[in-house]
Amino acid sequence: MLTRDQVYEKLKGYLEEMFEVPSGTVTPESRLFEDLDLDSIDAVDLVVKLQALTGRKFKPEEFKTVRTVGDVLDRVQALLAA
Incomplete structure (x- = not known):
């Protein structure tokens, strides 16, 4: 299983x-839409x-x-732990 740090990298x-x-x-505090300019x-x-x-999935x-x-990291870790 990937660690949180590996997923982060x-x-x-x-x-x-x-x-x-x-x-x-x-x-980890970067906001996807406001700080990183991502859209939907x-x-x-x-x-x-x-x-x-x-x-x-x-x-x-x-x-x-x-x-x-x-x-994002929290969701990925939760999914990997399930």
Whole structure:
């Protein structure tokens, strides 16, 4: 199973690779929409990448309340633990 730190490093890489967000600016407190300038389409693309990483399918409602990078990490860890 991936650790939270491993998921965090992968997530930073995805944000940089897919959306040109400098990985040095990504913190657990970073807000996806306000700080990192993602939109809803970007969020869907990110979920697809995370599903590939974890090999698990995410339910859309599990990500409706996600606002920060830390929230994404929490959801991924919860899914991996299930």
